[in-house]
Amino acid sequence: MSNPTDRTETTALVRQSLQKRYAAEKRFRAYGIIAILASLGFLVILLASIIAKGTPAFTQTFVKLDVQLDAETLGISDSPSVDELRGANFNGVIRQTLRDQFPDVDGRKEKRDLYQLISTGAEYRLFDRVEADRSLIGTTLSLWVPADDELGAVIKNGDDLTRPDDIVTRMSDAQIGWAKQLQDKGQLEVRFNSTFFENGDSREPELAGIRAALAGSAFTLLITFCLSFPVAVAAAIYLEEFAPVNRWTDIVEVNINNLAAVPSIVYGLLGLAVFINFMHLPRSAPIVGGIVLSLMTLPTIIISSRAALKAVPPSIREAARGLGASDLQVVTHHVLPLAMPGILTGTIIGLAQALGETAPLLMIGMVAFIVDIPQTVTDAATVLPVQVYLWADSPERAFVEKTSAAIMVLLAFLVAMNAVAVLLRKHFERRW
């Protein structure tokens, strides 16, 4: 029994310690908030720098040319076949237009500099227009063609063409002067860069596009999902619901957990050795990439699916069993629908990992320079992260913005996948 004096001493001691405890709590909370703010800050800086660098890639400078489609200069007959058109001298016609606009330019080097203002891909635009409409032959066609990447970069940057000394560029002063003339006549315009989404990779930065990588990524991810999801979910169901508890299943479980931690490049080596060398599957194809990535994603999905299955309360299983449901019916009618949200989360995490993987795909050859858009899963392809890597290596200024733009497309792809996952989760969770 404590007497009143002891009582007041205790209270005083407690009051003192309270001060310290509350101070410690405040500090802890402050650390938490600082940590969150710091991470958010880094995230904002990262996104802001990527978006700032990448947004210019979505616009492109075009030059307006009034091209005289003279059949003689083109070197074709009046009603040419497609093959004839392909061999036509569209480049020559474009150059003629430039010479007509700038008659003072002579000397071979000077003329070459003049021609360099226009992208080498311009002749293909002309070809497309003429092939679609043969009646254009013999007329003057007004058409916007992409500018060369150096000119394009300068215009997009908003540099003042009257002060050539202030501009950092490979263009000569003469070229800047001609560009100024084009600008004054309203023949230079910055427009939305649809080429970025229509073309595959190219040596010319103004013609390089992301479509091949996007298609490659889509095919690869599709194969990965179709292979890994059913196999992983079935494995998880078997291990969780049906497998006997003995030494063998323990070994299997340990191995699956270990596989989740294996560096991804090892799977690439496996793909190279088994699928390409031994099974002779096409190199650099999404099907091989898909198989390799699905092997990599399997452990992730299995582990999270098992956790989701374990989380379903046993009372539901007992109720179903008590009604006379067989073991498989208990799983498919009751456990699986309730575990779906968790399984989907694990799947999205695994697929998002697979989307960003570069190392294993390098091993199986998906690092090639892909110009044509892959049409099937056996065509040579590349994927978005590899495309980012290849472009990051190139020196031209226009590739810098394209690299960041490709990263933005990759992030958008991820956000879209996550949105699908969230929708699916909501759909299944509604049932609870």
Add this chain to the structure above:
Amino acid sequence: MSTYAQEAFDNLTETVGQAQVDNPKMRTENVDVFYGDKQAIHNVSLDIGNNEVIAMIGPSGCGKSTFLRCLNRMNDTIPSCEVTGKMTLDGEDLYGADLDPVLLRARVGMVFQKPNPFAKSIYDNVAYGPRIHGLSANRAELDDIVVDSLKKAGLFEEVKDRLDAPGTSLSGGQQQRLCIARSIAVSPEVILMDEPCSALDPIATARIEELIDELRQNFAIAIVTHSMQQAARVSQRTAYFHLGKLVEVSDTNTVFTNPQHELTENYITGRFG
């Protein structure tokens, strides 16, 4: 327990009273249940008669639920559990090679302590059993079964306008009645109830006890209960379990007013619980 009572327990070899009835629905003889090395049920022989309610009472851990779960082979799902002895339903051996446990559970239904409706609508909850067993030929027949079961369980009036609402949106008592309706929908012959009212308030409990009395006309019911008063209210026969042994079984009146074994008397008078 006093040493005298401990002696009485150790000396217990024979069940007092009438374990067997004429024409039983289910008969169990010399049943032992082991969880690994630990023996949970010692040599229990008990009959469950047609159209009767038999209550199983006893202190916690005495094996009532374990014994109940043997009757529809729910203990199969526990890996370390071993059951020996003879158990029959209408003369058929429960653990025989030609009896499918899935079929057994369609004939012997179970209601659990904590209501566990499926994460589906009320209609789908009740319809699940008939659906998987193919008990109805078309939607109209299924509707009939569902409505009939809900009426028998005393739940239809309260939910008839919202059969599509999720089963989990009901109150505790309603959920338990839904679970009972779910079991009835399969038309079992025996219903096993494992402390069905222990998670419910007194009013819900009273309704379910009324329900059990009505159900008795069509089914044989075995109910495990912690409440002696409940056993006295609803059952015709009562079996008293003690630490895995069946001490006494008799008609309810006798057990509660004139128990034959001293352990039974001690439990009923509240010397231990």
